[in-house]
Amino acid sequence: MQTDQAPESGGSGPEDQNWLLELLVCPLTRAPLVLDGDTLVSTDPATRRRYRIDDGVPIMLIDESEELDDATWKEIMARHPEASGE
Numbered sequence: 041m042q043t044d045q046a047p048e049s050g051g052s053g054p055e056d057q058n059w060l061l062e063l064l065v066c067p068l069t070r071a072p073l074v075l076d077g078d079t080l081v082s083t084d085p086a087t088r089r090r091y092r093i094d095d096g097v098p099i100m101l102i103d104e105s106e107e108l109d110d111a112t113w114k115e116i117m118a119r120h121p122e123a124s125g126e
Contacts, residue, residue, distance in 0.1 A: 060098075061073065061075055061080070064080065064098060064100065066082035066083075066084060066087070066089055066091075067100050067101075067102055068082070068084075068087055068089055068102050068105075069082060069084040069086070069087055069089075071083045071084035071087075072123065073091070074116070074117075074120040074122075074123045076090075076116050076119065076120065078092065078093050079091060079092050079093060080093065080098055080100075081108070081113070081116050081117075081120075083117065083123045085113065087107065088107055088108040088109075088110065088112075088113040089102070089105045089106070089107060089108070090105060090106045090107075090108050091104070091105045092104070092105075092106075
């Protein structure tokens, strides 16, 4: 029987959270997210939202998110070429 539960890896590093990142999307635009340090950043260039992670828990509330300036968003996206979809 297959479940939708998290894999039991015992770790808490970013590689152990990849399954969660694949499920999460920007709540404002439904765009994919990239993990950038202790934040999740929307790949949508129109909204450029950043969501913080508190104690390993993504805070996916639009009112709690931050709108990045264009230059900062582009810098983050450049660090994550996988986000371009190419």
